[in-house]
Amino acid sequence: MSDFTSDFWHLYVAGLTLVSIIACALLLWISGKAKVKAHQDNTTGHVWDEDLRELNNPLPKWWVYLFVITVVFALAYGLLYPMFGRYAGVLGWSSQGQHTAEVQRQQAAIAPLYAEFRGQPPEKLAGDAKAMAIGERLFMNNCAQCHGSDARGSKGFPNLTDSDWLHGGDPATITKTITEGRQAMMPPMAAAVGSAEDVRNLAHYVLSLSGSPHDALRASQGQAKFAACAACHGANGKGNTAIGAPNLTDDIWLHGWGEEAVVRAVTKGISNHMPAQNQLLTADQIHVLTAYVWGLSNRPAQ
Protein backbone atom coordinates (compact mmCIF):
# COMPACT_ATOMS: atom_id res chain seq x y z
CA MET A 1 0.00 0.00 0.00
CA SER A 2 3.02 2.28 0.36
CA ASP A 3 2.84 2.90 -3.41
CA PHE A 4 -0.28 4.98 -2.92
CA THR A 5 0.06 8.51 -1.69
CA SER A 6 -3.60 9.32 -0.99
CA ASP A 7 -6.00 7.65 1.44
CA PHE A 8 -8.46 6.81 -1.29
CA TRP A 9 -7.31 3.29 -2.17
CA HIS A 10 -6.83 2.40 1.48
CA LEU A 11 -10.43 3.39 2.24
CA TYR A 12 -11.69 1.78 -0.96
CA VAL A 13 -10.10 -1.61 -0.21
CA ALA A 14 -10.92 -1.52 3.52
CA GLY A 15 -14.52 -0.36 2.83
CA LEU A 16 -15.16 -2.90 0.09
CA THR A 17 -13.84 -5.76 2.24
CA LEU A 18 -15.88 -4.77 5.28
CA VAL A 19 -19.07 -4.15 3.27
CA SER A 20 -18.70 -7.59 1.62
CA ILE A 21 -18.39 -9.34 4.97
CA ILE A 22 -21.39 -7.47 6.40
CA ALA A 23 -23.40 -8.26 3.25
CA CYS A 24 -22.61 -11.96 3.70
CA ALA A 25 -23.77 -11.82 7.32
CA LEU A 26 -26.96 -9.99 6.32
CA LEU A 27 -27.73 -12.47 3.57
CA LEU A 28 -27.29 -15.29 6.04
CA TRP A 29 -29.58 -13.64 8.54
CA ILE A 30 -32.31 -12.73 6.03
CA SER A 31 -32.34 -16.14 4.39
CA GLY A 32 -32.57 -17.69 7.84
CA LYS A 33 -35.68 -15.65 8.62
CA ALA A 34 -37.46 -15.91 5.27
CA LYS A 35 -40.00 -18.72 5.11
CA VAL A 36 -40.98 -20.05 1.71
CA LYS A 37 -44.62 -21.02 1.67
CA ALA A 38 -44.62 -24.75 1.41
CA HIS A 39 -47.30 -26.81 -0.21
CA GLN A 40 -48.95 -29.56 1.72
CA ASP A 41 -46.49 -32.15 0.42
CA ASN A 42 -43.54 -29.99 1.67
CA THR A 43 -42.37 -29.00 -1.83
CA THR A 44 -41.84 -25.48 -3.20
CA GLY A 45 -44.19 -26.13 -6.09
CA HIS A 46 -41.39 -26.00 -8.68
CA VAL A 47 -41.41 -28.92 -11.07
CA TRP A 48 -38.74 -29.73 -13.65
CA ASP A 49 -38.60 -32.42 -16.31
CA GLU A 50 -42.21 -33.35 -15.58
CA ASP A 51 -41.68 -34.91 -12.17
CA LEU A 52 -38.59 -33.44 -10.55
CA ARG A 53 -39.72 -31.52 -7.42
CA GLU A 54 -37.86 -29.33 -4.92
CA LEU A 55 -38.39 -30.13 -1.26
CA ASN A 56 -38.61 -27.19 1.10
CA ASN A 57 -36.32 -28.38 3.90
CA PRO A 58 -34.35 -25.82 5.93
CA LEU A 59 -30.53 -25.90 5.71
CA PRO A 60 -29.07 -28.27 8.32
CA LYS A 61 -27.95 -26.32 11.39
CA TRP A 62 -24.29 -27.41 11.15
CA TRP A 63 -24.26 -26.11 7.58
CA VAL A 64 -25.58 -22.70 8.66
CA TYR A 65 -23.01 -22.57 11.48
CA LEU A 66 -20.22 -23.10 8.94
CA PHE A 67 -21.35 -19.91 7.22
CA VAL A 68 -21.46 -18.06 10.53
CA ILE A 69 -17.97 -19.30 11.36
CA THR A 70 -16.54 -18.02 8.05
CA VAL A 71 -17.97 -14.55 8.74
CA VAL A 72 -16.63 -14.51 12.32
CA PHE A 73 -13.28 -15.89 11.11
CA ALA A 74 -12.98 -13.20 8.42
CA LEU A 75 -13.65 -10.42 10.94
CA ALA A 76 -11.20 -11.83 13.49
CA TYR A 77 -8.56 -12.38 10.79
CA GLY A 78 -9.01 -8.83 9.52
CA LEU A 79 -8.60 -7.49 13.04
CA LEU A 80 -5.36 -9.43 13.68
CA TYR A 81 -3.70 -9.28 10.24
CA PRO A 82 -3.33 -6.60 7.55
CA MET A 83 -6.50 -7.29 5.56
CA PHE A 84 -8.33 -3.95 5.59
CA GLY A 85 -6.35 -1.69 3.24
CA ARG A 86 -3.47 -0.01 5.04
CA TYR A 87 -4.59 -1.13 8.54
CA ALA A 88 -1.65 -3.12 9.96
CA GLY A 89 -3.61 -5.47 12.22
CA VAL A 90 -3.34 -5.94 15.99
CA LEU A 91 -0.44 -8.44 15.65
CA GLY A 92 1.58 -6.05 13.46
CA TRP A 93 2.57 -8.96 11.21
CA SER A 94 4.02 -8.33 7.73
CA SER A 95 5.70 -10.64 5.20
CA GLN A 96 8.62 -8.19 5.08
CA GLY A 97 8.95 -8.34 8.88
CA GLN A 98 8.77 -12.13 8.91
CA HIS A 99 11.47 -12.32 6.24
CA THR A 100 13.74 -9.90 8.15
CA ALA A 101 13.27 -11.87 11.37
CA GLU A 102 14.14 -15.14 9.60
CA VAL A 103 17.25 -13.60 8.03
CA GLN A 104 18.35 -12.21 11.42
CA ARG A 105 17.81 -15.58 13.09
CA GLN A 106 19.85 -17.25 10.36
CA GLN A 107 22.64 -14.68 10.60
CA ALA A 108 22.77 -14.98 14.39
CA ALA A 109 23.02 -18.76 14.02
CA ILE A 110 26.03 -18.59 11.67
CA ALA A 111 27.83 -15.71 13.47
CA PRO A 112 29.77 -18.03 15.87
CA LEU A 113 31.18 -19.89 12.85
CA TYR A 114 32.89 -16.71 11.71
CA ALA A 115 33.98 -15.45 15.14
CA GLU A 116 37.48 -16.93 14.88
CA PHE A 117 38.10 -15.30 11.48
CA ARG A 118 36.82 -11.85 12.40
CA GLY A 119 40.00 -10.21 13.69
CA GLN A 120 42.39 -11.84 11.22
CA PRO A 121 43.85 -9.87 8.31
CA PRO A 122 42.72 -11.27 4.93
CA GLU A 123 46.32 -11.92 3.87
CA LYS A 124 46.67 -14.38 6.76
CA LEU A 125 43.14 -15.75 6.52
CA ALA A 126 43.88 -16.75 2.92
CA GLY A 127 46.18 -19.45 4.34
CA ASP A 128 43.54 -20.85 6.70
CA ALA A 129 42.14 -24.04 5.15
CA LYS A 130 38.89 -23.94 7.15
CA ALA A 131 38.17 -20.32 6.22
CA MET A 132 38.98 -20.98 2.57
CA ALA A 133 36.62 -23.98 2.48
CA ILE A 134 33.86 -21.65 3.68
CA GLY A 135 35.04 -18.97 1.25
CA GLU A 136 34.83 -21.39 -1.65
CA ARG A 137 31.27 -22.38 -0.76
CA LEU A 138 30.24 -18.74 -0.43
CA PHE A 139 31.83 -18.03 -3.80
CA MET A 140 30.01 -20.97 -5.45
CA ASN A 141 26.67 -19.82 -4.06
CA ASN A 142 26.96 -16.09 -4.63
CA CYS A 143 29.60 -15.28 -7.22
CA ALA A 144 30.15 -18.26 -9.54
CA GLN A 145 27.04 -17.53 -11.64
CA CYS A 146 28.85 -14.45 -12.98
CA HIS A 147 32.56 -15.01 -12.40
CA GLY A 148 32.52 -18.74 -13.17
CA SER A 149 33.07 -21.62 -10.74
CA ASP A 150 36.83 -21.33 -11.36
CA ALA A 151 36.60 -17.51 -10.89
CA ARG A 152 38.16 -17.00 -14.31
CA GLY A 153 35.21 -14.96 -15.54
CA SER A 154 34.00 -14.61 -19.10
CA LYS A 155 33.19 -11.80 -21.52
CA GLY A 156 32.10 -8.82 -19.41
CA PHE A 157 32.78 -10.62 -16.12
CA PRO A 158 36.35 -10.13 -14.91
CA ASN A 159 38.78 -12.94 -14.19
CA LEU A 160 39.53 -12.80 -10.46
CA THR A 161 42.51 -15.17 -10.56
CA ASP A 162 44.94 -12.95 -12.48
CA SER A 163 46.69 -9.86 -11.17
CA ASP A 164 44.89 -7.51 -13.56
CA TRP A 165 42.41 -5.38 -11.61
CA LEU A 166 39.84 -2.89 -12.83
CA HIS A 167 39.32 -1.40 -9.38
CA GLY A 168 42.27 -2.71 -7.38
CA GLY A 169 43.30 -6.02 -5.86
CA ASP A 170 44.26 -5.03 -2.31
CA PRO A 171 41.98 -6.50 0.38
CA ALA A 172 40.36 -3.18 1.31
CA THR A 173 39.36 -2.48 -2.32
CA ILE A 174 38.10 -6.04 -2.83
CA THR A 175 35.94 -5.66 0.31
CA LYS A 176 34.57 -2.38 -1.02
CA THR A 177 33.81 -3.94 -4.43
CA ILE A 178 31.93 -6.86 -2.88
CA THR A 179 30.09 -4.75 -0.31
CA GLU A 180 28.97 -1.83 -2.46
CA GLY A 181 29.14 -3.33 -5.96
CA ARG A 182 30.56 -1.47 -8.97
CA GLN A 183 29.08 0.46 -11.86
CA ALA A 184 31.47 0.83 -14.80
CA MET A 185 30.64 3.50 -17.35
CA MET A 186 32.41 4.34 -20.57
CA PRO A 187 30.33 6.79 -22.65
CA PRO A 188 30.06 6.44 -26.45
CA MET A 189 33.13 8.35 -27.67
CA ALA A 190 32.86 8.29 -31.47
CA ALA A 191 31.73 11.92 -31.70
CA ALA A 192 34.85 13.03 -29.79
CA VAL A 193 37.10 10.95 -32.02
CA GLY A 194 35.83 11.93 -35.48
CA SER A 195 34.90 9.96 -38.61
CA ALA A 196 34.47 6.17 -38.83
CA GLU A 197 37.96 6.04 -40.39
CA ASP A 198 39.37 7.95 -37.39
CA VAL A 199 37.73 5.42 -35.03
CA ARG A 200 39.28 2.52 -36.97
CA ASN A 201 42.71 4.14 -36.91
CA LEU A 202 42.38 4.75 -33.17
CA ALA A 203 41.38 1.10 -32.67
CA HIS A 204 44.63 0.01 -34.35
CA TYR A 205 46.56 2.37 -32.10
CA VAL A 206 44.83 0.81 -29.05
CA LEU A 207 45.71 -2.68 -30.32
CA SER A 208 49.34 -1.58 -30.77
CA LEU A 209 49.54 -0.64 -27.07
CA SER A 210 49.41 -4.30 -26.06
CA GLY A 211 51.50 -5.50 -28.98
CA SER A 212 48.44 -7.16 -30.49
CA PRO A 213 48.33 -7.67 -34.27
CA HIS A 214 47.53 -4.29 -35.86
CA ASP A 215 48.04 -2.14 -38.93
CA ALA A 216 51.06 0.07 -38.12
CA LEU A 217 50.10 2.82 -40.58
CA ARG A 218 46.58 3.12 -39.16
CA ALA A 219 47.98 3.03 -35.64
CA SER A 220 50.28 5.98 -36.27
CA GLN A 221 47.39 7.92 -37.83
CA GLY A 222 45.15 7.11 -34.86
CA GLN A 223 47.64 7.92 -32.11
CA ALA A 224 46.69 11.61 -31.76
CA LYS A 225 43.03 10.66 -31.28
CA PHE A 226 43.88 8.82 -28.09
CA ALA A 227 43.82 12.21 -26.35
CA ALA A 228 40.06 11.70 -26.06
CA CYS A 229 40.66 8.54 -24.04
CA ALA A 230 43.50 9.70 -21.84
CA ALA A 231 41.28 11.28 -19.19
CA CYS A 232 40.17 7.81 -18.09
CA HIS A 233 42.64 5.30 -19.52
CA GLY A 234 45.70 7.51 -18.85
CA ALA A 235 48.01 9.14 -21.43
CA ASN A 236 49.95 5.86 -21.78
CA GLY A 237 46.79 3.69 -21.78
CA LYS A 238 47.69 1.95 -18.53
CA GLY A 239 44.27 2.61 -17.02
CA ASN A 240 43.10 4.02 -13.71
CA THR A 241 41.77 1.82 -10.92
CA ALA A 242 40.25 4.85 -9.16
CA ILE A 243 37.55 5.01 -11.85
CA GLY A 244 37.72 1.38 -12.98
CA ALA A 245 39.18 2.24 -16.42
CA PRO A 246 41.07 -0.85 -17.61
CA ASN A 247 44.68 -1.09 -18.65
CA LEU A 248 44.72 -1.21 -22.47
CA THR A 249 48.42 -2.12 -22.71
CA ASP A 250 48.12 -5.68 -21.38
CA ASP A 251 46.69 -8.51 -23.42
CA ILE A 252 43.59 -8.90 -21.23
CA TRP A 253 40.31 -8.01 -22.89
CA LEU A 254 37.14 -7.96 -20.84
CA HIS A 255 34.87 -7.03 -23.73
CA GLY A 256 36.48 -8.88 -26.61
CA TRP A 257 39.63 -8.48 -28.61
CA GLY A 258 40.41 -7.08 -32.05
CA GLU A 259 39.52 -4.11 -34.20
CA GLU A 260 35.81 -4.85 -34.15
CA ALA A 261 35.63 -5.02 -30.35
CA VAL A 262 37.53 -1.77 -29.83
CA VAL A 263 35.45 0.04 -32.48
CA ARG A 264 32.31 -1.23 -30.74
CA ALA A 265 33.55 0.00 -27.35
CA VAL A 266 34.27 3.46 -28.76
CA THR A 267 31.04 3.87 -30.75
CA LYS A 268 28.55 2.23 -28.37
CA GLY A 269 30.29 2.82 -25.03
CA ILE A 270 30.31 0.25 -22.24
CA SER A 271 28.16 -0.13 -19.17
CA ASN A 272 28.95 -2.93 -16.74
CA HIS A 273 27.45 -3.67 -13.35
CA MET A 274 28.48 -5.73 -10.35
CA PRO A 275 25.58 -5.77 -7.83
CA ALA A 276 26.23 -4.83 -4.19
CA GLN A 277 26.31 -7.89 -1.93
CA ASN A 278 25.73 -6.25 1.46
CA GLN A 279 22.03 -7.11 1.37
CA LEU A 280 22.77 -10.81 0.88
CA LEU A 281 25.95 -11.35 2.87
CA THR A 282 27.04 -10.34 6.37
CA ALA A 283 30.23 -8.35 7.01
CA ASP A 284 31.79 -11.58 8.37
CA GLN A 285 31.01 -13.45 5.14
CA ILE A 286 32.39 -10.61 3.01
CA HIS A 287 35.56 -10.66 5.15
CA VAL A 288 36.09 -14.37 4.39
CA LEU A 289 35.24 -13.83 0.69
CA THR A 290 37.77 -10.99 0.49
CA ALA A 291 40.48 -13.35 1.77
CA TYR A 292 39.31 -16.03 -0.70
CA VAL A 293 39.36 -13.69 -3.72
CA TRP A 294 42.67 -12.11 -2.66
CA GLY A 295 44.14 -15.60 -2.26
CA LEU A 296 43.21 -16.55 -5.83
CA SER A 297 46.03 -14.36 -7.16
CA ASN A 298 48.31 -13.94 -4.12
CA ARG A 299 50.35 -16.16 -1.83
CA PRO A 300 48.98 -16.05 1.72
CA ALA A 301 51.15 -14.54 4.47
CA GLN A 302 52.55 -16.98 7.03
Ligand code: HEC
Ligand atom coordinates in the same frame (compact mmCIF):
# COMPACT_ATOMS: atom_id res chain seq x y z
C1 HEC B 1 25.46 -10.44 -11.40
C2 HEC B 1 26.83 -10.76 -11.71
C3 HEC B 1 27.86 -10.69 -10.59
C4 HEC B 1 27.83 -11.30 -9.37
C5 HEC B 1 26.74 -12.14 -8.75
C6 HEC B 1 29.08 -10.99 -8.75
N1 HEC B 1 29.83 -10.19 -9.57
FE1 HEC B 1 31.69 -9.49 -9.15
N2 HEC B 1 31.62 -8.41 -10.86
C7 HEC B 1 30.65 -8.48 -11.83
C8 HEC B 1 30.97 -7.57 -12.90
C9 HEC B 1 30.15 -7.35 -14.16
C10 HEC B 1 32.17 -6.94 -12.54
C11 HEC B 1 32.93 -5.90 -13.34
C12 HEC B 1 32.52 -4.54 -12.91
C13 HEC B 1 33.23 -3.50 -13.74
O1 HEC B 1 33.29 -3.68 -14.97
O2 HEC B 1 33.70 -2.52 -13.16
C14 HEC B 1 32.56 -7.50 -11.25
C15 HEC B 1 33.71 -7.13 -10.57
C16 HEC B 1 34.18 -7.77 -9.42
C17 HEC B 1 35.43 -7.48 -8.77
C18 HEC B 1 36.43 -6.41 -9.18
C19 HEC B 1 37.40 -6.99 -10.16
C20 HEC B 1 38.45 -6.00 -10.55
O3 HEC B 1 39.14 -6.30 -11.55
O4 HEC B 1 38.62 -4.97 -9.88
C21 HEC B 1 35.54 -8.32 -7.69
C22 HEC B 1 36.67 -8.40 -6.68
C23 HEC B 1 34.33 -9.13 -7.67
N3 HEC B 1 33.53 -8.77 -8.75
C24 HEC B 1 34.05 -10.10 -6.74
C25 HEC B 1 32.81 -10.71 -6.62
C26 HEC B 1 32.46 -11.60 -5.54
C27 HEC B 1 33.37 -12.02 -4.41
C28 HEC B 1 31.16 -11.95 -5.74
C29 HEC B 1 30.28 -12.83 -4.87
C30 HEC B 1 30.03 -12.36 -3.54
C31 HEC B 1 30.72 -11.31 -6.96
N4 HEC B 1 31.74 -10.57 -7.47
C32 HEC B 1 29.45 -11.45 -7.49
C33 HEC B 1 29.53 -9.26 -11.80
C34 HEC B 1 29.11 -9.99 -10.71
Ligand code: HEC
Ligand atom coordinates in the same frame (compact mmCIF):
# COMPACT_ATOMS: atom_id res chain seq x y z
C1 HEC C 1 34.82 8.35 -18.91
C2 HEC C 1 35.91 7.43 -18.86
C3 HEC C 1 36.33 6.74 -20.15
C4 HEC C 1 36.70 7.31 -21.34
C5 HEC C 1 36.76 8.79 -21.71
C6 HEC C 1 37.06 6.20 -22.21
N1 HEC C 1 36.89 5.01 -21.56
FE1 HEC C 1 37.28 3.19 -22.35
N2 HEC C 1 36.56 2.36 -20.65
C7 HEC C 1 36.17 3.02 -19.50
C8 HEC C 1 35.77 2.07 -18.51
C9 HEC C 1 35.27 2.41 -17.12
C10 HEC C 1 35.89 0.80 -19.09
C11 HEC C 1 35.65 -0.54 -18.41
C12 HEC C 1 34.28 -1.05 -18.55
C13 HEC C 1 34.14 -2.27 -17.66
O1 HEC C 1 34.70 -2.28 -16.56
O2 HEC C 1 33.46 -3.18 -18.06
C14 HEC C 1 36.41 1.01 -20.43
C15 HEC C 1 36.69 -0.01 -21.34
C16 HEC C 1 37.31 0.15 -22.55
C17 HEC C 1 37.68 -0.91 -23.44
C18 HEC C 1 37.45 -2.40 -23.21
C19 HEC C 1 38.68 -2.96 -22.55
C20 HEC C 1 38.60 -4.47 -22.37
O3 HEC C 1 39.37 -4.97 -21.53
O4 HEC C 1 37.80 -5.14 -23.03
C21 HEC C 1 38.27 -0.35 -24.52
C22 HEC C 1 38.85 -1.06 -25.74
C23 HEC C 1 38.24 1.07 -24.31
N3 HEC C 1 37.66 1.35 -23.11
C24 HEC C 1 38.75 1.99 -25.21
C25 HEC C 1 38.58 3.36 -25.06
C26 HEC C 1 38.99 4.31 -26.06
C27 HEC C 1 39.68 3.96 -27.37
C28 HEC C 1 38.63 5.53 -25.60
C29 HEC C 1 38.80 6.87 -26.26
C30 HEC C 1 38.04 7.06 -27.47
C31 HEC C 1 38.01 5.35 -24.29
N4 HEC C 1 38.01 4.03 -24.01
C32 HEC C 1 37.52 6.37 -23.51
C33 HEC C 1 36.16 4.38 -19.31
C34 HEC C 1 36.45 5.31 -20.29
